[in-house]
Amino acid sequence: MxxxxxxxxxxxxxxxxxxxxxxxxxxxxxxxxxxxxxxxxxxxxxxxxxxxxxxxxxxxxxxxxxxxxxxxxxxxxxxxxxxxxxxxxxxxxxxxxxxxxxxxxxxxxxxxxxxxxxxxxxxxxxxxxxxxxxxxxxxxxxxxxxxxxxxxxxxxxxxxxxxxxxxxxxxxxxxxxxxxxxxxxxxxxxxxxxxxxKTPAAPLPTPRRPVVDLSQLVFAARTNPKASGQPVTYAGVRTVEAALVDQGLLSKRYSDGHYGTTTVDAYSRWQRQLGYRGTDADGIPGKTSLVRLGKRHGFDVKD
Missing domain, CATH: 3.40.80.10 (Peptidoglycan recognition protein-like)
Known part of the structure; x- marks a missing residue:
């Protein structure tokens, strides 16, 4: 991957x-x-x-x-x-x-x-x-x-x-x-x-995995569903939404970079898949669940 x-x-x-x-x-x-x-x-x-x-x-x-x-x-x-x-x-x-x-x-x-x-x-x-x-x-x-x-x-x-x-x-x-x-x-x-x-004639760039900033993602998850007008978005949301789509938890039509209520519900389902319940499965990413999603779908997590 x-x-x-x-x-x-x-x-x-x-x-x-x-x-x-x-x-x-x-x-x-x-x-x-x-x-x-x-x-x-x-x-x-x-x-x-x-x-x-x-x-x-x-x-x-x-x-x-x-x-x-x-x-x-x-x-x-x-x-x-x-x-x-x-x-x-x-x-x-x-x-x-x-x-x-x-x-x-x-x-x-x-x-x-x-x-x-x-x-x-x-x-x-x-x-x-x-x-x-x-x-x-x-x-x-x-x-x-x-x-x-x-x-x-x-x-x-x-x-x-x-x-x-x-x-x-x-x-x-x-x-x-x-x-x-x-x-x-x-x-x-x-x-x-x-x-x-054969070895390459010149050194090649090493591809980097996407990095999702947990604090910015949490801010987007808490703010966007309540936002009026232009939502506050963070680029890492698209990375997480793509992973949720690949996991079968989010429809592609909602993979739009806006951590809205549909993405909250999808992430909550991911948390429940990991065994979380109640407020621990509220759709707001935590480090453990985000790291596990990243390992499965090719991104790293920054605190």
């Missing part, structure tokens, strides 16, 4: 791995974060695009299409081996997949068969779309396969993951066939060799 690296760290990691990177427009701020959480991240998902031509492929992956807004990935790997960055944050690339597969990715063990659609992959995976028609006949140039290897290895290197953290769309979501034309087993072998044989 890890918080996503920053956009700048993502770019630095790809460059350090020796990739040719093309930055497309406002890619750093082009995302779907308003519809759901981005992170914690657990792995890398590889796709093929069913498109032909670098420009067309990059444009579609950046903009999306009717019924599926862009970005459709973080990086587009064209046949010439270049990585085009089209978005960063939550992207419409993974969709719903199998929670058993996600657990295997997290523990870096062999994958089970994917047979369920019950887990939000857009939240938990970096995504690379690779230019290919996906018909089994369209070739995969050596430069493109090498770029897929390098891009996946770059992300794994920053997070300390091994090659088992890299999977294909066909291993995540039942009914998907991508990437077609090479096997993910062979690609994982290449990534494992790269991670074992």
């Amino acid at each position: 890890a918080p996503p690296m920053s956009a700048d760290a993502f770019l630095a990691a790809l460059l350090a791995e020796g990739l040719t990177v093309v930055e497309v427009g406002d890619w750093r701020d082009h995302n779907r974060n308003h519809v759901g959480p981005w992170g914690p991240v657990h792995g890398v998902l590889i796709h093929h695009t069913v498109t032909k031509g670098a420009k067309t492929t990059v444009d579609i992956c950046r903009r999306g299409y009717s019924g599926l807004p862009g970005p459709l990935c973080h990086g587009v790997i064209t046949k010439d081996g270049r990585v085009h960055l089209v978005g960063y944050g939550r992207a419409n690339h993974a969709g719903l997949g199998d929670d058993d597969v996600l657990r295997a990715v997290i523990s870096e063990r062999p994958l089970p068969a994917d047979n369920e659609l019950n887990t939000d992959g857009n939240r938990h995976f970096y995504g690379f779309e690779c230019e290919n028609l996906g018909d089994g006949n369209d070739p995969w140039p050596a430069a493109q396969l090498e770029a897929i290897e390098k891009a996946a290895a770059a992300v794994c290197r920053v997070h300390g993951w091994n090659e088992r953290s890299v999977i294909g769309h066909n291993e995540w979501q039942p009914g998907k066939v991508d990437p077609r034309g090479f096997t993910m087993a062979s690609m994982r072998d290449r990534i494992g060799d790269r991670l074992g044989d």
Whole structure:
């Protein structure tokens, strides 16, 4: 489990791995974060695009299409081996997949068969779309396969993951066939060799876990439900709300950075899950319950 690296760290990691990177427009701020959480991240998902031509492929992956807004990935790997960055944050690339597969990715063990659609992959995976028609006949140039290897290895290197953290769309979501034309087993072998044989050309930033200030969170929890007009908010509220959503205690629609009565009720349910009762389960965070929520969902707590 890890918080996503920053956009700048993502770019630095790809460059350090020796990739040719093309930055497309406002890619750093082009995302779907308003519809759901981005992170914690657990792995890398590889796709093929069913498109032909670098420009067309990059444009579609950046903009999306009717019924599926862009970005459709973080990086587009064209046949010439270049990585085009089209978005960063939550992207419409993974969709719903199998929670058993996600657990295997997290523990870096062999994958089970994917047979369920019950887990939000857009939240938990970096995504690379690779230019290919996906018909089994369209070739995969050596430069493109090498770029897929390098891009996946770059992300794994920053997070300390091994090659088992890299999977294909066909291993995540039942009914998907991508990437077609090479096997993910062979690609994982290449990534494992790269991670074992090569060190980065430059030091990479270490991703930091979010830190929630307990005192500010308590202030927000006590103040916001009673506030009139513009509520008093604290940025750490979003981190806690995302954890409560992931825990199944809060609806995504209420994950808005305002510690209102719905969040109070959700946190109270978390406290009761831990065995608290009465005034000890009033929805106002205490250190013990917040630390336990943070350990489960990837953030630290400051007194």
